[in-house]
Amino acid sequence: MTEQPVERDLREIGRRVLAARADTLERGETFYPGPSRIHLASFPPKERWDDWVELDSKSWPERSERRYMLVPTTCFNCESACGLLAYVDKDTMQVRKFEGNPEHPGSRGRNCAKGPATLNQVTDPDRILYPLKRAGARGDGKWVQVTWNEALDEIAARIRKAIVEERQNEIMYHVGRPGEDGFTERVLASWGVDGHNSHTNVCSSGARSGYHYWSGIDRPSPDHANADVILLISSHLETGHYFNPHAQRIIEAKERGAKLIVVDTRLSNTATHADFWLAPHPGSEAAMNLAVANYLIQGDLYDRDYVRRWWNWEEYLARERPEAAPTFEAFEELLKELYAGYTFEYAERETGIAAATLEEVAAVVASAGTKLATHSWRSAAAGNLGGWQVSRTLFLLNALLGAIATEGGTFPNAWNKFVPKPIHTPPHPETWNDLTWPLEYPLALNELSFLLPHFLKEDRGRVDVYFTRVYNPVWTNPDGMSWVEVLTDETKIGMFVALTPTWNESAFFADYILPMGHASERHDVHSYEQYDAQWIGFRQPVLRTARERRGESIGDTREVNPGEVWEENEFWTELSWRIDPDGSLGIRQYHESKATPGTKLTVDEYYGWMFENSVPGLPERAAAEGLKPLDFMRRYGAFEIARKIGAVYEEEVPPQELEHVGESSFGRVYTAAPKPPATNIVPHGAPEGDGEGRRPVGVRIDGRILKGFPTPSGKLEFYSSTLADWGWREHAIPGYIKSHVHPDDLGPEGMVLISTFRLPVQIHTRSANAKWLDEIAHTNPLWIHPSDVERLGIDATDLVRVETEIGYFVVKPWITEGIRPGVVACSHHMGRWKLGGHPRGQGQMMATVNLGREDGGWKMSRKSGVAPYESSDPDTKRIWWTDVGVHQNLTFSVHPDPISGQHCWHQAVRVRRAEPGDSYGDIFVDTDKAAEVYRRWLELTRSADLVSPDGTRRPFWLMRPLKPAKAHFGLPDEVAQR
Numbered sequence: 015m016t017e018q019p020v021e022r023d024l025r026e027i028g029r030r031v032l033a034a035r036a037d038t039l040e041r042g043e044t045f046y047p048g049p050s051r052i053h054l055a056s057f058p059p060k061e062r063w064d065d066w067v068e069l070d071s072k073s074w075p076e077r078s079e080r081r082y083m084l085v086p087t088t089c090f091n092c093e094s095a096c097g098l099l100a101y102v103d104k105d106t107m108q109v110r111k112f113e114g115n116p117e118h119p120g121s122r123g124r125n126c127a128k129g130p131a132t133l134n135q136v137t138d139p140d141r142i143l144y145p146l147k148r149a150g151a152r153g154d155g156k157w158v159q160v161t162w163n164e165a166l167d168e169i170a171a172r173i174r175k176a177i178v179e180e181r182q183n184e185i186m187y188h189v190g191r192p193g194e195d196g197f198t199e200r201v202l203a204s205w206g207v208d209g210h211n212s213h214t215n216v217c218s219s220g221a222r223s224g225y226h227y228w229s230g231i232d233r234p235s236p237d238h239a240n241a242d243v244i245l246l247i248s249s250h251l252e253t254g255h256y257f258n259p260h261a262q263r264i265i266e267a268k269e270r271g272a273k274l275i276v277v278d279t280r281l282s283n284t285a286t287h288a289d290f291w292l293a294p295h296p297g298s299e300a301a302m303n304l305a306v307a308n309y310l311i312q313g314d315l316y317d318r319d320y321v322r323r324w325w326n327w328e329e330y331l332a333r334e335r336p337e338a339a340p341t342f343e344a345f346e347e348l349l350k351e352l353y354a355g356y357t358f359e360y361a362e363r364e365t366g367i368a369a370a371t372l373e374e375v376a377a378v379v380a381s382a383g384t385k386l387a388t389h390s391w392r393s394a395a396a397g398n399l400g401g402w403q404v405s406r407t408l409f410l411l412n413a414l415l416g417a418i419a420t421e422g423g424t425f426p427n428a429w430n431k432f433v434p435k436p437i438h439t440p441p442h443p444e445t446w447n448d449l450t451w452p453l454e455y456p457l458a459l460n461e462l463s464f465l466l467p468h469f470l471k472e473d474r475g476r477v478d479v480y481f482t483r484v485y486n487p488v489w490t491n492p493d494g495m496s497w498v499e500v501l502t503d504e505t506k507i508g509m510f511v512a513l514t515p516t517w518n519e520s521a522f523f524a525d526y527i528l529p530m531g532h533a534s535e536r537h538d539v540h541s542y543e544q545y546d547a548q549w550i551g552f553r554q555p556v557l558r559t560a561r562e563r564r565g566e567s568i569g570d571t572r573e574v575n576p577g578e579v580w581e582e583n584e585f586w587t588e589l590s591w592r593i594d595p596d597g598s599l600g601i602r603q604y605h606e607s608k609a610t611p612g613t614k615l616t617v618d619e620y621y622g623w624m625f626e627n628s629v630p631g632l633p634e635r636a637a638a639e640g641l642k643p644l645d646f647m648r649r650y651g652a653f654e655i656a657r658k659i660g661a662v663y664e665e666e667v668p669p670q671e672l673e674h675v676g677e678s679s680f681g682r683v684y685t686a687a688p689k690p691p692a693t694n695i696v697p698h699g700a701p702e703g704d705g706e707g708r709r710p711v712g713v714r715i716d717g718r719i720l721k722g723f724p725t726p727s728g729k730l731e732f733y734s735s736t737l738a739d740w741g742w743r744e745h746a747i748p749g750y751i752k753s754h755v756h757p758d759d760l761g762p763e764g765m766v767l768i769s770t771f772r773l774p775v776q777i778h779t780r781s782a783n784a785k786w787l788d789e790i791a792h793t794n795p796l797w798i799h800p801s802d803v804e805r806l807g808i809d810a811t812d813l814v815r816v817e818t819e820i821g822y823f824v825v826k827p828w829i830t831e832g833i834r835p836g837v838v839a840c841s842h843h844m845g846r847w848k849l850g851g852h853p854r855g856q857g858q859m860m861a862t863v864n865l866g867r868e869d870g871g872w873k874m875s876r877k878s879g880v881a882p883y884e885s886s887d888p889d890t891k892r893i894w895w896t897d898v899g900v901h902q903n904l905t906f907s908v909h910p911d912p913i914s915g916q917h918c919w920h921q922a923v924r925v926r927r928a929e930p931g932d933s934y935g936d937i938f939v940d941t942d943k944a945a946e947v948y949r950r951w952l953e954l955t956r957s958a959d960l961v962s963p964d965g966t967r968r969p970f971w972l973m974r975p976l977k978p979a980k981a982h983f984g985l986p987d988e989v990a991q992r
């Protein structure tokens with residue numbers, strides 16, 4: 015038989031692979047271990063990163079060599095911050111592709127599809143390359159190109175004026191995923207403004223609250239790789255928090271035989287890998303956790319000694335059960351009483367999961383002992399009223415088994431993360447911003463960002479300069495039309511500056527659009543809790559580093575980036591100098607060089623100082639290779655500082671810290687010794703002193719003074735005195751709060767809409783400019799169970815109307831058994847749009863829409879989907895899809911949880927066949943109704959002026975980004991005097 019050309023090619027490839035392997039073995043290189051100590055034979059050895067040769071795949075069968083310089087950076091497409099290697103073509107000095115960085119200890123050379131798709135973002139033909147200023151009314155779509163100088167001068171003058179006139183609170187910076195540790199907070203602190211506004215209350219503050227009340231630290235760090243049982247309340251293997259670094263470690267655990275339990279109402283890809291897939295009624299997850307906890311408690315299956323040593327049970331007894339004997343045995347009896355009602359039968363009624371299944375799962379959890387890795391992040395904690403109790407009750411399982419900071423257990427994140435100290439540390443702002451931290455939410459962990467339009471409409475204040483960065487509030491937040499209303503009102507927002515690499519729905523209403531760099535076009539440092547270790551990663555403009563390796567000298571990043579794209583760090587430094595050109599406002603000093611006083615701080619000096627002075631072990635590691643620390647980070651992109659951090663809370667407090675010791679009745683130990691110099695300034699809670707100027711330093715456990723947890727008691731707070739003292743005594747211990755979408759409140763036609771799930775290949779508002787990803791996933795049909803389809807009398811070809819409290823959207827159904835009956839789900843990535851008449855936008859993923867007032871509300875209708883178009887990228891002529899999904903978030907009203915402040919995303923909806931006049935993508939929203947819903951949820955709060963036990967606005971120990979000086983924690987005078 016004649017050999018076909020393809021077979022011949024394959025044979026040739028096989029021969030060459032074998033020859034290459036023989037060559038490798040001959041040189042004694044069996045495999046390339048990298049820092050991860052796993053087999054990474056397919057990665058280019060780091061010794062060859064200056065001159066890496068590959069055959070050009072497109073030239074086959076010609077052997078056409080291409081030579082690359084490999085430069086590391088960090089992916090910016092999700093919070094995982096995986097390492098990337100940019101392949102810089104040495105002939106063109108352009109990036110030809112991105113692959114994984116084997117030197118990165120978190121991601122270990124691996125990426126999801128979004129990592130390599132960074133190339134699409136860099137070469138996106140629709141990206142914004144020059145500063146733009148609006149030329150008509152806001153939202154008219156008319157823009158003129160301006161110089162950076164023009165933009166900087168106008169913005170700086172406006173900020174300076176506000177600061178000089180003591181209107182500091184009118185400056186606001188609203189950030190989505192920051193992707194950096196502390197740079198911009200430092201800038202805002204240097205300006206003396208309490209102007210940080212984050213996306214966290216539409217993302218993770220529910221989960222954070224639950225963890226924070228336990229341990230004083232707001233995130234979990236599960237040691238998945240070493241766990242025996244992994245319990246996830248999320249779709250973690252495909253899209254959850256830190257999912258690629260976690261997913262690879264979860265799979266390692268599964269290979270060892272670990273059991274995987276996945277709680278997800280939707281059949282996610284993660285659920286398909288589970289030993290147990292539990293699909294509870296949305297909002298009932300805490301009841302399920304408590305049934306498992308009760309099984310451990312009633313069966314004496316918990317670690318008694320751990321609970322005795324580390325829970326603040328003595329405080330609970332003293333405060334809540336003073337009649338009981340102050341003994342651990344008495345507490346255990348009460349514990350059994352407290353949770354006896356959470357039987358499997360009760361949980362079955364709440365969750366819809368069979369009691370026998372729950373019992374089986376509980377037995378698996380019990381078998382884990384200290385090797386129980388658990389994780390809950392957005393998901394249920396971000397979906398429901400009281401969602402913060404989902405993470406609090408999940409962590410209860412770890413706390414019962416002693417599976418905290420153990421091998422295979424769950425760590426508080428701060429111990430598996432490292433935030434280096436910067437060259438300058440400005441003081442805490444001397445002001446408090448009520449627009450982001452209102453009195454009604456004294457316990458919210460993050461800013462009430464998504465209520466801003468309502469606060470502005472109520473004239474609680476105004477914003478004079480509003481920055482958005484990696485953030486698109488009109489599209490991302492609930493109630494986007496209320497955002498449009500305030501963004502187009504110059505009396506409420508004086509100037510809107512959108513810092514963004516790409517067009518987005520909010521930027522259309524901006525005054526300035528300033529083009530910022532993608533992952534390979536900017537500097538950042540970051541560190542995330544992904545296993546039991548601490549590492550830092552370094553994002554860098556790769557073309558700058560490549561050209562510097564060739565001996566060129568680069569001034570600022572604009573010299574190497576496309577068009578006039580800048581990086582934020584250099585932008586902030588320049589802006590700060592223009593706000594305070596002569597230094598008289600005290601701002602400039604924090605943006606000046608230390609090496610050459612009176613000149614601007616450069617990114618080289620900023621990061622050079624940081625890596626030299628505040629990253630333990632890095633200078634020595636760099637010196638071993640004859641490098642300076644900054645050069646080491648530019649070469650490898652990441653550094654692992656320490657492994658096997660272990661149980662920090664069990665460590666003894668060093669004797670030198672124990673001067674003038676005082677002690678509370680429950681063992682909290684205070685010291686008057688000076689604070690040791692901070693190297694790791696992870697922002698966790700800062701418990702109050704003892705009233706005599708002494709600071710908490712440890713906790714006495716069985717006679718020894720141990721470091722403990724950064725909670726008021728120093729222990730794990732089963733009982734939160736903070737919740738009790740601030741008006742929420744009924745929720746002071748882990749419990750179950752019935753969700754706003756509880757079946758009791760749904761009504762006969764009500765269904766629950768899950769609107770928050772990610773798709774593996776898209777990421778919120780930032781990946782629509784990645785053509786490879788868009789081709790794979792571009793629409794968001796409504797997941798609906800066949801039994802619901804039958805009940806509602808619709809079929810697969812119908813359109814359906816999904817009606818919310820404030821409007822409706824029209825979408826296509828996707829009939830699947832992968833969702834619970836009575837529940838529908840719609841991914842939140844899709845439904846991007848641009849207004850008709852706007853010449854600009856993301857051509858691959860934005861539908862063109864009409865938007866106007868109609869029938870007492872806002873009506874959006876689709877003019878056209880996407881279509882092939884001419885651009886610098888020939889692939890845009892090959893676009894075959896037209897459908898880009900529906901923007902459901904516009905039809906959601908705000909649902910701020912009264913305790914955590916988290917927006918509760920789940921919607922109680924009515925689903926029915928679309929009406930005859932309805933078209934795909936139609937959206938209707940009544941913002942008056944949105945205001946009513948806002949007021950209804952506001953009534954659920956217990957305001958600081960009514961409940962504060964000590965005349966402050968908020969417990970000082972709770973975490974808070976950009977914490978103001980302590981003096982500003984007091985209630986405002988006019989409130990305090992009431």
Ligand code: SF4
Nearest residue numbers: 089092096126129258
């Ligand atoms: S998980 Fe994917 S998107 Fe996220 S940082 Fe890693 S490669 Fe990038």
